Amino acid sequence: MRASVPRMADTVPAIAGWFTDDPAPTLLGTRCGACGTVCFPGQQQRCPNPNCGSDQLSEHRLSNRGVLWSYTDARYQPPPPYVPTADPHQPFAIAAVHLEAEAMVVLGQVPDDVATTDLEVGLPMRLVIEPLFTNDEGTTHTVWKWRPDPDTGAGTDARAGTDVRAGTDDVDADQAVGEGRR
Amino acid sequence: MSGAEVAVAGVGMHPWGKWGRSFVEYGITAARAALDDAGLSWSDIDFVAGADTIRNGYPGFIAGATFSQALGWQGNQVASCYAACASGAQALDIARARLLAGLCDTALVVGADTTPKGFFAPVGGDRTDDPDWLRFRLLGATNPTYFALYARRRMATSGATVEDFAAVKAKNSRHGAANPNARYRKAVTTEEVLASPVVADPLHLLDICATSDGAAAVVLRRSDEVGQSTGAPPMVRIAGISTVTPTYPQTVIEMPNFATDSAVAVPAPPRPFRDAIAHAAYDQAGIGPEDVDVAEVYDLSTALELDWYENIGLCAPGDAESLIRNGDTSLGGRVPVNPSGGLASFGEAIPAQALAQVCEITWQLRGTATGRQVEGARVGVTANQGLFGHGSSVVLVR
Structure with missing residues (x-):
């Protein structure tokens, strides 16, 4: 995508x-x-x-840039009015992003090519507009999503240079890493 | 609190499960059990407060009248209220206020629900101005989405592990195994929790509470009206009920919202919402968390139970993991939490759940919680939170 x-x-x-x-x-x-x-x-x-x-x-x-406050994913297909995008359901991630200037947290889906294993509390994120679903008439409905910010480089070293005031100053790096897939 | 107080004259429940019958039937069973427990009959009741269910049609929206009609119209005063997960506590608070005002003598409070299978979905229809509808459409955000956001945040800030979360389920399942009203009565291990499928990373299926059918009822009277016969269990009194809203700005993301309030103009309040829920009840009761012997908290997820330890003041922020690891909140520990088995063992029957918490604390303070008794418990607290800034806490004492 x-x-x-x-x-x-x-x-x-x-x-x-x-x-x-x-x-x-x-x-x-x-x-x-x-x-x-x-x-x-x-x-x-x-x-x-x-x-x-x-x-x-x-x-x-x-602000269209912020810092990842928390994240999760949807392993099971949500009920309507969620509109399925794949059959069978493909998990997608959801992010909660802290915006410094607005002093608030805003939710959004994460693009399909980003998994929770790519995410870490404290990562810089940026807003993108992406397809949410395409209806039976072929009309694509778009929505905002949060993507790891390529300008600062997505990944485990991305927290360097992040403004830690957004709630990451108390993060223990060892614990912020996902528990790993079994 | 000075002067007259409100006593819990009777409590009763319909066992939790997935029975597939009418919520009215469950509610009546619980009501009759509470009346029997109080040694009273339906004709003694002059006020009924019903906690509404929104998934069972019109009768669910007018629960107070529905239960009154099912028990037999007798011209009693009635109220029905909906406050998401706090509905039962809000109904209880209405009954308590009427008793303290002298507007009724004997009140019956009932909450009951019949739930569909699977994720809770929004009420039907194309409602693009309802955030509870929009969060499913625009985010695909279910209730577990929010529980998981809190859980992941906790892992990042407090060093919680998925093993800690699983340990909460293991504890509550051990407690609930002894509770005849619990839906799940089998002890599960942390390994079984971690082997269950992930629903919303980092939460597994067994970290997240089910949705259940069930009912709970409470009969209230003024304490000076309740006769105490020799050898009877001690009288349990309501010392505080909190149904406070958040204080602006609510800076923790709240179901079903897309964003928190902004703290640009006003700093976040010193007590976050969940803390404020419990402390408002403590303040009414004139007690503090150090006085609490037993607690029933809303473990919508295992991780959320750890948050509650801090919210209700059982430990400092960031220290909840040490409580679960040390067994402090297990039966026999320093301050047992969810001796009933909690939502982990019950599943959630929304309008009944806050009342079920009160039933359990009442049995605990009477010393009649067979198989799961917190020895010598004198002060108990409940806490819960639901959609749209609703929450409740009840302090009970003997």
Whole structure:
């Protein structure tokens, strides 16, 4: 599976208004004009900060790079409304990524060519837009995914240069490695 | 707490399993058991609080009325409530409040569920504005996805191993083997857990609780109304019930959300949500975690039970592994956790589960938990958490 998707008429976002890849893959949330609170998905009405409550919310493009907070995978096919992409089911990984500037964690699938054995808490990650599923009419629905960041090199040495404030300062490297497949 | 208190006059359960019958039948069985235990009859009840089930049609949404009708309409006051996994505790809290306000004399609280096979799926329909629907569509994220994210995080921050997680299952299965209401009554080993298929890395099938049918019921009265006959088990009282929400910003990813709150404008609260759930109950009761003799916590996964040790204050953050490794939370240990066998032995029957925790602590404090008794237990605490920022904790004392 390729990291980028040609923008064709038969490719649509799996959900409208949550992400864009123009000019770069980015999640679209909201930012409060009064207190600076960021929300993803975007908040429709008022700022959720109970000390604020402002309705001055504007679209905000979230950081498209972050640090892996945790991860897992789906070894069994999730129930509907998950749309199967392979028969039999092929496991896919799911990442929770900490965004420094927004001080929040955002979930996302990981592209099919990345396994949990390629992941480690603390890895730098970047946002990509990839196919989620193709429906019976041949329309490909796209979604955001988190991919190990090639700029810093995916792998066990990638934590060098990572901002450890994102929750990796307490990681014992020996324990952060996956338990290994049996 | 001063003045009148609320006593647990009776408790009862329908055994957990995959029976495939109506949740109403289970609920009535549990209710009658609780009434018998209290030495009362249905006609003594003037308030019924039902914990709702959302997977059993309209009767499940109005559980208080459904159970009242099944027991026979008698004009009692009624309430029904849904609070995900905390539904039972919230129903209990409503009943307690009415008793303390003098608005009823004898309350019956019932939760029951009939569950489908497999992963919990969202309620049907094309609901693109419901995060619980969207997380399946856009992420393929099941409940175990979230449990596994917590588990992997714990491995990275606390040095937990998959063997530690498996040891929790082994402990709880030993406890549950002695519980006639448990669905799984066979002790399993850590090796068997680790040999079971991985569902959501790093969690194996036997690390994750099943979904079950079951029911639990509690009869409440004011403590000054409960007569104590000689030789009867000690009276168990409710010293605190917490059903608090998270405090903004909730910086731990919460089912079924896509993201945490942002801590840009407001720093994370000193007590994360799960900690706050238990400590609100402790504060009401005027006790602290050091007073706890026995705990029932929500082991949706084995790894999550280790988180709970810290959340309810049994140890400092990062120290839970030493508790399970030392046997501190096993029967006979310093502070046994999940003597009932927990969700590992029961599986989850959502609206009944928080009440089942209260039933178990009641039996423990009475000293009647045959085969799984925590000797001399005087103070017990329950804790649970579910979707959309729901959680509960109940402190019981004798």
